[in-house]
Amino acid sequence: MKTLTLTPIDVAACAPAGLAAPIGRPEAEQLAALLKAIADPTRIQLISYINASNNAEACVCNLTEPLSLTQPTVSHHLKVLADAGLIEREKRGTWVWYTVNQERWQQIAKLLEI
Amino acid sequence: MKTLTLTPIDVAACAPAGLAAPIGRPEAEQLAALLKAIADPTRIQLISYINASNNAEACVCNLTEPLSLTQPTVSHHLKVLADAGLIEREKRGTWVWYTVNQERWQQIAKLLEI
DNA sequence: AAATCGCATAGACAACTGTCTATGTTTGCT
DNA sequence: AGCAAACATAGACAGTTGTCTATGCGATTT
Secondary structure (H helix, E strand, O other): OOOOOOOOOOHHHOOOOOOOOOOOHHHHHHHHHHHHHHOOHHHHHHHHHHHHOHHHEEEHHHHHHHHOOOHHHHHHHHHHHHHOOOEEEEEEOOEEEEEEOHHHHHHHHHHOOO | OOOOOOOOOOHHHOOOOOOOOOOOHHHHHHHHHHHHHHOOHHHHHHHHHHHHOHHHEEEHHHHHHHHOOOHHHHHHHHHHHHHOOOEEEEEEOOEEEEEEOHHHHHHHHHHOOO
């Protein structure tokens, strides 16, 4: 079987001059892909729940119940966020702990500057 | 015929404490709807093109050619942005001029704070 | 009044997305 | 070794979305 590894989005390459100057298609598509990863109510809640947890980290089993979602659905959303570089995965034993990539998060605010 | 007027999203009500605390479903949905309006490459380009135009304003006919899109498609995207409060519409004669709502734009960066 | 121009709206269609169930994979324990 | 728990992956399906063509509406000009 072939495992697909998505190339992480190069945030620095997105809209190098912000949105003040007209940006090209490739840059617009990268920025849109990044924002699309956040533009979902479930994923926004996941981010906030992870951040509000002890040590600002959470495993999948801690996130299914408060959001009333099945485990595969939560895993799917976490994968989307991880592929966009917005959260990070760390396996410790059987559990997988997710944390928010704070640095990446702050970069987004800068990309939206006008 | 019935004209549908979308209620503008109350940005201030979105994630009042940022994403640091776990936010509820309604707030997450409002914030997601707002981000969804931006999370499209064409709309990102439209925003940047409007901002880079003379007086930071542009009419539809100025936007179709550089983006290689039909006029209805551009109008559609501008409506999405306008409904989200991200741009503003002003009719002067036959032309309709769009400008970016700078204040609204800056609010978004704050909403993403962690 | 008639024609034209700029823009919005309606409807159609392919592509994408969020959710689920079913199943696979890895780790820890007895 | 065998079993159970935590998570990922695959596939299916309904709902959403971006684009187009066709058409309608208001303002300007002749």
